[in-house]
Amino acid sequence: MTMTFTEYFEQTDTITIAQQLLGKQLFYQGPAGLLSGYIVETEAYLGEKDQAAHAFAGHRSAKNEALYHAGGTIYIYTIYGQFLLNVITQPEGVPQGVLIRGLQPNLGQEVMQLNRRQPRSVFDLTNGPGKLMAALGIQDLSLNLQSYATSALTLSLTMEKRPLAVNAAPRIGIGDKGIWKAAPLRFYVAHNPFVSKMPKRAMNLENYGWQS
DNA sequence: ACTATGATAAGCT
DNA sequence: GCTTATCATAGTG
Numbered sequence: 001m002t003m004t005f006t007e008y009f010e011q012t013d014t015i016t017i018a019q020q021l022l023g024k025q026l027f028y029q030g031p032a033g034l035l036s037g038y039i040v041e042t043e044a045y046l047g048e049k050d051q052a053a054h055a056f057a058g059h060r061s062a063k064n065e066a067l068y069h070a071g072g073t074i075y076i077y078t079i080y081g082q083f084l085l086n087v088i089t090q091p092e093g094v095p096q097g098v099l100i101r102g103l104q105p106n107l108g109q110e111v112m113q114l115n116r117r118q119p120r121s122v123f124d125l126t127n128g129p130g131k132l133m134a135a136l137g138i139q140d141l142s143l144n145l146q147s148y149a150t151s152a153l154t155l156s157l158t159m160e161k162r163p164l165a166v167n168a169a170p171r172i173g174i175g176d177k178g179i180w181k182a183a184p185l186r187f188y189v190a191h192n193p194f195v196s197k198m199p200k201r202a203m204n205l206e207n208y209g210w211q212s
Numbered sequence: 213a214c215t216a217t218g219a220t221a222a223g224c225t
Numbered sequence: 226g227c228t229t230a231t232c233a234t235a236g237t238g
Contacts, residue, residue, distance in 0.1 A: 080214070173213075
């Protein structure tokens with residue numbers, strides 16, 4: 001089955017997309033060659049009603065403009081000097097998206113190593129939203145508002161690994177936002193060592209949490 | 213969000 | 226007793 005990016009990111013709800021992105025491969029055609037990794041951790045942000053979302057209560061500005069664009073749009077924002085990567089979901093005007101929080105390196109792991117300052121181990125390379133962007137070497141906003149369908153940053157909707165289990169948990173870094181602080185909108189491949197804050201004893205180093 | 217550092221707990225030769 | 230892991234705190238853009 002072949003599906004366009006628009007279909008994939010507009011035809012179903014954001015929570016489902018956040019779960020189904022686990023195992024999809026993210027590609028970046030960078031200056032040092034092709035880099036890629038499998039998505040292992042995501043968070044869903046549900047628009048105007050979601051107190052933790054940038055579009056809460058309809059907030060709209062130049063910084064979060066991408067949220068209001070079509071499904072498949074790249075949304076990058078910065079916090080504390082870190083660049084964070086999102087995929088916009090839902091049709092134009094419905095400001096929802098998915099934050100990519102963890103990546104299992106595949107192509108160009110050596111380059112990613114060089115792009116990072118001081119990773120403690122391979123598992124420290126891309127196990128966080130700011131870390132994975134640093135590893136890819138994306139440290140500006142030039143890809144913001146562009147599309148995964150047509151830019152140097154893309155992802156495969158077909159080639160994928162399959163998680164043995166997907167866990168849901170509260171999102172990270174959410175302050176006092178009522179029910180939205182505890183809402184289980186963070187999804188990750190159970191026992192995968194590239195998931196942020198994964199305790200070592202919970203890591204499965206045999207299969208990384210993937211089927212076969 | 214990340215890094216660095218220190219405290220506490222758990223493991224191990 | 227030493228090493229490693231987990232948790233807490235502070236500093237930073």
